[in-house]
Amino acid sequence: MPRGERPLDVGDSPLLKFAADLRSLRDRAGGCSYRQLGARAHYSATTLSDAAGGRRLPTLAVTLAYVRACEGDVAEWEDRWHQVAAEVLPTAEPSPDEGHPPYAGLAAYGTEDAEWFFGRDHLLDDLEQRITHRRFVAVFGASGAGKSSLLRAGLVPRLKGRVVVTTPSEQGEPDLAADLLIVDQFEEVFTLWQDVDQRAAYIDALLTAGCKVVLGVRADFYGHCAQHPALVEALTDGQLLLGPMGPEELRQVIMQPAVKASCTVETALVSRLVADATGQPGVLPLVSHALLETWRRRRGTTLTLAGYEAAGGIQHAIAQTAERTYTSLEKQQRALARQVFLRLTALGDGTEDTKRRLPRTELDHDVDVDVVLDRLAHARLLTLDRDSVEIAHEALIRSWPRLKSWLAEDRDGLRTMRRLTEAAATWDSLGRDPDALYRGTRLDSAVEWTQRNGVRTSAQERDFLAESLKARDRERQLAHRRTRRLRQLVALLAVLLMLTGTAVVLAIKAQNESAAGWRSSAAWYVANQAQALRGSDPTLADQLAIAAYELNPTRQLRDGVLSAHAAGEEDSVSRSSFLSGQGLIPDGLPRPNARVPVGVNDTYRPLGERTEPDSVVTSTAVNGLEQAFSTTLEGRVARVWDVTDAINPTVVHTFDFPVVRIALDPAGGRTLTTVSEHGQIALWDWSGQDRPAKRSVLSGHPRPVSGIGYSQDGQVLVTYDDAGMLRLWDVSDMARPRPIGATLKTGREVTAVALSPDNHTLAAGFAGGLVRMWDLATEWAPEEAWSHKAHPETIRALGFRQDGLALATVGKDDKVSLWDVSDRAAPVERGRINWSTDGVHGVAFGDTPTRVVTSKSNGTTRSWEFDFDTAVTAMCAAVEVHISREEWQQYVEAVGALQYSRPCA
Template identity: 40%
Template sequence: MAARLRELRQRAGSPTYRQLAQRAHYSIAALSSAAGGRQLPTLAVTLAYVRSCGGDEGEWEAIWRRTAAACAAASAPAAAAAEDRHGDGARPPYAGLAAFGRSDADFFFGREKLTGTLVEHLKEKRLLVLFGASGSGKSSVLNAGVLSAFSGVSPLVFTPGPHPLEECALRLAARAGVAPGPVRGELAAEPRALHRMVRQILAGRPATDAATDAATDAATDAATDPEADELLVVVDQFEEVFTVCRDARERERFVASLVHAAQAPDSRTRVAIAVRSDFYTHCTRLPALVDVLAHAHHPVGPMTSEELRAAIVRPAARARLTVESALLTTLTADAHGRPGALPLLSHALLETWSRRRGNALTLAGYRAAGGFEGALTQTAEAFHRALSDDRQQAARRLFLRLVALGEGTEDTKRRVPRQELDDGPDTAYVLEQATRARLLTVDGDHVEIAHEALIRCWTRLGDWLDQDRDQERLHRALTEATTAWESLDHDPDSLYRGVRLAAVKDLPRQALTARERAFLDAGESAAAEQQRRGRRRLRRLRRLVGALVVLLVCAVAAAGFAVRAQHTVTRQRNEAVVLRAADESVRLSPRDPSLAAQIALAAYHLAPQQRTRDALLSALSVAPAGPRPVGHTPAVTADGRTLAMADGSRIDLWNMADPRRPRRLGTIGGDGVGLNFIEFTQRGTTLIGADTERRLRLWDVADPRHPRLVAQRPTGHSEAVYSVAVRRDGRMAATASYDDTVRLWDTTEPAHPRALAVLPGHAANVKPVAFSPDGRTLASGSDDRTIRIWDVTRPHHVTTVAVLRGHRHFVDALAYSPDGRTLLSGSDDRTGRLWDLGRLPRYRRLGVLGRHADIVANVALVTHGRVAVTVGVDGAVNAWDVTDAAHPDPLAFLTNPGGSVKEVRPLGTDGTVLTVTAHRLVQVWYTDIRRALAEACDRVRATISRAQWTRHFPRLGYAPPCPRRTGNDAPK
C-alpha cells in the first residue's frame, strides 16, 4: 500500500511533502510516515494524502480496509531457536554474557532471596523499579526469577529502544491481533490508554476504537487469551529512554502510561522496570516516576559468597557435572564484592565448561580460558585475531556503531536495526563470527552487543571509543539524518548543508554504509548546485558593481571606505581562523600533544582572549606520558609529590614530582574487597581508607616502596561508607556513610584506631566530610541538601555549630580554604557555592559558581585559596578567581576529552591539579596561564611544519611559536 502511495505522488508530479502538507492540512511527518510503510496510517490521513495527489478517494478507502484486515490477521513472529555453539548436543548450564531467560529458570540459582522479595513487592504494590549496576543481574532476575513466579500471569517483555511508545504499541498490537498504528496513536494521546487496552485484551474485547471494522474485531477476539486475568509488563534496559530516545515528550508519555496502568484502582497490570543505577538521577527528572519512586524502587546488590557458590555449583549439578573445589574457591574470591561481575563470571564459567575434562569443571580449564576478566577479553581478542585486516576494520566499524556514547554516564550498548548496517560480505562475515562467539546477539531484524561488560572489559574496544569519540558522535548524527531523509522519500530539504556537511566530510568513507554515502553524495550535489547558482548571482553582481564604479569613479572617499572595510573583513576572518584553530588544538591534544601545544600557543599569541587562553590550558593538560596511574579513587599528599590511586581493591603509589612523567613507587595488593575512599595524613606517612565491606583500613606508607597494612576494623556503619577525612595533625579521622551518620575516630596510634563518637543529624545520605585547617570544626554534606558544621574540639561531646542551606539538590563535595574562613561546596544542582564561616555560628552565603551543564562531582581550592576548581559529569574543568569570594570571576573553562570528570585533587600550591575521569583516566591541569606559557614549548618534539601551519592557519604568515627543532631535539 505504501509503495502505491509513493507511485501516486510520482504521477502527481512529485510535489514536496511541504506542498502536500499545505494541501492536506496534515503535518509533513504524518504524510511521510503514511508513505514510509512502517505502520498502517489512519483512514483520514490516507484519504488526505490521496486527495492532495488527485487520486480516487473511494478506490483508496477500499484499499485501506483490505490492508487493515490483512494486518489484523497477521500472526506474531515466532522466536528463533538458539544454536549450540559447541556442536556436541549438550546444553551449557551457564548463559555466558546473555541474560537468563524464562526458559533458563531451571539453571538460575543464587538469587532466590532477592526473587522472593521482588515477587512479594510486585504482588503488593504492582509497580517495581529495579536499580542495579551494569552486570548485577537485573535482567536475569526478572526473566528467570520473577516471571517464573507469576506463571498464571500473561507476560509482555520488551526494551524501550529509540521509540518506546511505538515498541509498546507493537507488542500490545501483536497480543491483540490489531494494527499497531492506531494503538500507538492512542498511547501518545492519553496516558490512561494503556490501562484500558490491557483490560480490554484480558476481557476478550478488541483494543481499538469504534471506527475499526468487523474484520479487525474478529482477529482481536481470536488473539486474546481468555485464561490470563492479568498482564505483567517487563521493561528491560529502561536506561534506553535516556540514551537512545531523543523525544522528551514521548519519554514522559511512555512513563506516565506505565505508572497509571500499574496504579489505577481497577488495575489488571503489574509493571517491572529494570534500570542501571547510574541513571537514578535521570529517573528523578521524570514527573510521573518521581512521585512513586520512593515506594517502588528496589536495589540489586552484589551476591553473597553463599549465593555465588550456588550460582556456580547448582547449574553444574543439574547438568550432572562437578566443580573442582579449587575452581570454586578461586571463582568465589574473584567475583565476591565486585560490582558488575556476574556476566564476567557467567562467561568465564561458560568458557571453562567448553574446556571441561570429562564431567568436571577444573581450575586448569578456567585458567586456560583466561581467568575472570581475561576470559571475556580472550574470547574477544581470539575473535579479532582470526579476522583479516579488512575484516578487522569492518569489526571496528560494527562494534563502534553498537555503542551508545554516554552523556554524563558510562557508555551503553545500542540496539541497531539490521538495515542500518552495510550489506558487504565483510560485515556479514564479521556479524556471523561475532554472533558465534556470543559477543553479539541477533534478534530478528536487530543486532546488539551481548552485554555491556564487553564495553568495560575489552581494552581494544575501549581504545576505539576513546580514539573515535568525537567522530562517532558525528557519525551517529549522520545515521539519524540518513534515516530521516529516507523516511521523507529523499526530500532535498532534509539534506546536510553548510557547516554540518563540512563537518562530516572528514569521516572516513570506508566507515560509512551505502545509505550514508548516498545521503552525503546527495548533499554534496545539492551544495555544488547551490554554489553554481551563487556564482551566477556573483557574476551578475560584479557586472552591476562595475557599472556603479564607472558612475562613482570620482568618489575618492568611497575608495578609502572600501579599504577600511577590507581591513575589517581581514581582521575578522583572521580572528575566526585563530579561534577555529584553538578549538582544534583541544581535540588534537590526546593524539598529537606536540602539534596541539604549538597550535594553541600560536592561537593565544595571535588573539590573546578568554577562548584561546582556555584552549591553551586545555591542550597542555593531557594524560601523563608512559606508564600512568589508573583507577577510580585518588589521594594526594599535602606537598603534591605522592599520589595513591585505588582501582578496585588495589592501590598504586606514584611519585608525582614531575606530573607529566610519574614513577610508580609501590603497590598495595588487593584482597578482592573494593575501596570507596582513601586519604593521606598531613605528613603523608599514613594512608587511611574505607572499603566496600564498611571497614576502616590504615596503611603505613612512610616507605612508599614497601607499604604495609597496619590496622583494619569495622566502622559500625550500617550502610556503605562514602568518604573519609583526616585532620591535619593526623590524630583524628571522620567517616561519612549512607546510614545518615558521621563517625569520628582517634588515629593517634595508626595501628590501634579507636571509635570516638557518632554524629547523627542529617536526614539522608552523608557524602563529603572535611576538617577545617585548624582541626576545630568538621563540615559534612548530605543528600538532605544541607551542610552541617560540627564543633569537634571535644570529641565525646560534639555539637552542631551551624547548618548551611542554599543548595537545591544533593551536596557531593566540600573543600576548606587554607585559612579556614571560606568553605567551597559542590552539588547535583550543577553549581558550586562559597560560604563565609569566619564568624560562626553565623555564616554568610558568598558567590555561586554555575558554569556546569550537569552534576558538580568534586571541588578544590588551590594557590592558597585564591583559585577554586570545580569538575563535573559534563566533562568540564572550571577554574575561578575567588580572591573576592562574594563575586567570583571565571578564570578558565577547560575542556576534557576523556569524558565525565569525577575527582579533582591539588598537586601542591602552584595551581596544578589532578583529575580522574569516569573511564579511570588521570589528567594533570594548569590553572596559571603564566606557567602554561613558560612550559608550553617543553611539549614540542618537532617544530610545526609549513604544511601543518597552512592547514590550521590559512592565509596567515608562517610563524612557529617555539624555537625550531627536529625530532632529535625533542625534550627527554
C-alpha cells in the same frame, strides 16, 4: 633423562610444549624419579610419567598434583592448563540435533524458558506478594545476579492478565495499557540517554501509569535512581534486593534442568560448582555458561567434573569460549570483531562498564561483518534480532581478558568514538542537516582518532566526517571571498575619497569595519591552522596561536593561547603528587572523597610494581603533614594505604567493615573521618594509624552520604548526600561534634565542594555544570550569593585561592576556569583553558596567584597557567626553530594577514 622418555620437539604443538615444561619443572625440583614424585603427589608413577609424555593432555587434577610435588606455582600452571586445553581439547560446538540445552549459557532465561528456570521460588513468592500490595516495585541486584531471568522466566509465567516486558532501549514509548509493565535493564535510562529531559519524561510516564510497574535495576545504579525524588517516594518499601544464591538454590539450578533433560550430574561436579559459586555476586551467568559447556562435553547422559574442567570452569569458561571463537576468525574478521565489541560496550563513569544495544545500522552491510556476527551469536556471545545486536551478558565484559584490555587501551578514544557515533546518527535523523555537522575542535579530535591504527568507522560516520570536512572547506573559502570583497570595498572607498571630500567620514568608518572583520576572519583561520598542527608540530602550532591573538586580541583567542600552553605541559608524579592537586591547605578545600572515574577497570595500580592484588579505590585523602592516603575495598574489608610515595604504597590499617569514603583534617592529620557502606559517618583519633580509636558518630543525613571534606583549619567538616543535602559540622572537638547552621537542601547531585579560607563562603559544584556559592556569615541563615552554569557538564573539582579572591573550577567538558570572586555576587571569569580533565578530582593554586594545579586519581598533577604573558614567555622559551618565511606565507599570508614577523622574536 629417564629411560623410555623421548625428547620432545617443543615446536611441534602447544601440548608438546606443555609436557616439555612439566619435565623442566621436575628437573628444577631436583630431578627426582617418578616413583619419588608419585609419593609426594599421591598419584602413580605411570600417571605422572604420562602427564609429561606429551601424548595427551593430563587432567587438571593430575597437572596440579604434579606441580605441587615439584613446588611450582599452582595458580600459574592452572591458567596455563586452561590455555592449552582451549587449543588442544576437542571443542563442543552445538550440533543441529542436540535438542534444547537445559542451560541458557550467557543469555538470560526468557518467558519461553520458564520450564528450565529453577532456584528462586522463595524470592518469587516475596516479589508476588509485593506486587499484590503495591503499584510500583523495583528489583535491585548486581550484574549477573539473575534479575532478567527472575522477571522474565520466573515472574511472568506466574501472573495472570496482560503482562508487557520492555527495556528503555527499545524504540517508542512504554506500553502503559497492560495490567503489569515490567521494565528490565532500567539502568539504560542513565547509560544510554544523555538528554536529562528525555530521561525525566520516561520516569514520569512510568510513575503516572495506570498499571502496575516492576523495574529491574542494577544495584550500582541505586544512587542514580535517588536523584529523582518522585521515584524515591514511589520505591519506598517497594524494593527487593537480589543477592547471591545459597548452596541449596545453586543445587536446584545445577540439578533440576539436567533431570528435566534426562541427564545426571556427578556428585563431585555438584560439590565443586557449589563451592566455586556460593556467596559470589554476579556469578549466575558464569555458572550457566560453564554448565552449558559441560553439558556439551557430557559422557553419555552424565555431566562430569572432567567435562567441567575441560570447559574452563566458572572462572575460565566464558573467556575460553570467547577466545576460541575470536581466534578462529580470519585476520580481517578479528579486527571487525574488536570494533563490534567496543561499540557494544558503554563505558562507565564511576560505575562498571555496561553492555549497550547496538542498532544494526551502526555496522556496515558487509559479508565479513555478517560472518563475524553469525559466529559470535552461534557461540552465544552475542544476541541478534532483526534490528539490533547486543552482548549476551555483561559477565563477558568482566571475564574476558582480551576485551578488558581493549577497553583499557584508549578510553578517551572510545569516548570520542561514542560521541562521533551519536553525532552521526543525529545528523542522519535530521535529514543530514548541515547545522548538525562537526566543527572546530570536535572535528579535529574525531579526524585524529580515525587516523589511529586499528580504528574502523561505519559508513554513516565516514559520510558525517566527510561532509563536516567539506563544510569546513566551504566556510574557509567563504571567509577568503569575504575578505577579498572587503578589500575591494576599501579600495573603492579610497577612490571615492579622492573624488569627494564629503565621503571621508564614511570611508574611514567602512575601512575600520572591514579591517576589523578581516582581522577577525584571518585570526580565526590562523587559530584553526594552529589547532590542526597541534599533534604533528606543537612548536609551530604555539607560534601560530600567538600570531592569531596578535591579529585579533580577543578573549577567546587569548584562551586559545593559554590552552596551547597547557597542551605542552606534562603530568608529573612525585612523593607529593597527591598533595598539590588535592586542594591542600593553604590553597583550598581537600577533595579526599573523590571517586576514581574509570568504571570496571577502576583498580588501584601504583606506578611501581606490587605483589598485592588490584583493588577498587574508594577514596583518597590528604592531611597537612604532606601525607596522602587511599582506601580500597575487597569484599567486606577496607584497607587504608599510605600513598604519599605513589611509587611504593603501603597498608597502614585494615577496617573490618566496608569504608567507601575517608577524609583527614588538614591541620595536623589527627582526625580521620570515615563513611561506611550504609552512610554512617564516624570520627576517629588517627594519632596511632595502626589502631585508630572511634570518638563519635555524625547523624543527620536521611540519604547515603556521597561526599565529605574539611576546611583549611580542620575545624569544619562538610558532608553531602546523594539527594543534594549539604551540612556543616564543628569538629574542633572530635568527641563532641555539633552541626553548624541550617541544612542546605539543593535538590541536585553535588559533585564537589570548597570552603573559603575564612570559612565564610561555601562553594558547591553539581552534575549539570552548575556552581553555587553561599554566604555563611550568619550561621543559621545562609544566603545564596551566586548561582551560575560554569560548565556545560559535571563539575569535577573546586578550589579557592589562599586569599579567597579567586576560585578555580574543573569541568567534565575538558575545561579549567579561573574566576575572580572578589565580588561574591558577581564573579567574573578571567580565563578558560581547554585540555583533558579526565580523572581529575582535586584542584588547588600553585606558587603564583595565576597558576592552578589539578590532581588525578593516579597520583599525577598538571599545572595550568592563566597569566597570558607568563604562558607566552614559556612557550617562546621552548621554541628552537622559529616559523620560517615559507610557513608564514602558507598559514598566515594565505589570508592576507600580517607581513612576516616571528611571534617569538
